[in-house]
Amino acid sequence: MTEGRLMLWGALVAAVVLVTGCSGTASELAGEYWLEGVTPQAVAEHLQIELPATATDARAAHRRGHDDKLLLSFVLPTGDVDGFFAGLRSEQPLWTATPFSGAAGEFERLGLPEPVSAPGARRAQVCAPCIQRDLDFLQLAVTQVDGTSSRVYIRAFD
Numbered sequence: 369m370t371e372g373r374l375m376l377w378g379a380l381v382a383a384v385v386l387v388t389g390c391s392g393t394a395s396e397l398a399g400e401y402w403l404e405g406v407t408p409q410a411v412a413e414h415l416q417i418e419l420p421a422t423a424t425d426a427r428a429a430h431r432r433g434h435d436d437k438l439l440l441s442f443v444l445p446t447g448d449v450d451g452f453f454a455g456l457r458s459e460q461p462l463w464t465a466t467p468f469s470g471a472a473g474e475f476e477r478l479g480l481p482e483p484v485s486a487p488g489a490r491r492a493q494v495c496a497p498c499i500q501r502d503l504d505f506l507q508l509a510v511t512q513v514d515g516t517s518s519r520v521y522i523r524a525f526d
Contacts, residue, residue, distance in 0.1 A: 507523050507524070
């Protein structure tokens with residue numbers, strides 16, 4: 369085998385080993401990963417949000433990467449939603465619209481249905497950029513769980 373062919377063969381073998389040796393997801397390969405053991409309280413503190421005392425079934429996730437993604441969700445009595453939202457000092461009111469379009473599968477990580485699938489979901493852009501919270505943006509969605517309770521979905525990039 370000539371030296372040129374030997375070098376080409378070596379490069380090909382190295383490329384195959386490199387490709388087949390990388391078994392992570394695209395996010396993992398990009399240096400992104402989900403933190404383990406993240407608590408709703410920790411995410412709420414990071415977002416500078418006070419988790420309401422009446423909140424139940426709180427769930428959270430935090431993905432590290434170039435831009436950290438933070439997810440927080442909890443159930444509130446429907447009558448407490450507007451008061452919680454007012455405390456966020458949003459740039460706009462909650463309105464009925466498709467929440468988090470283009471963000472499919474995020475809240476599945478928390479074992480929750482995506483808010484985009486809920487009829488009558490309300491959403492708001494709380495801030496972008498969020499100077500006071502030192503975040504790129506913070507968005508909120510609210511869906512009705514039953515006649516007396518609503519689920520709040522919050523996502524942010526830091």
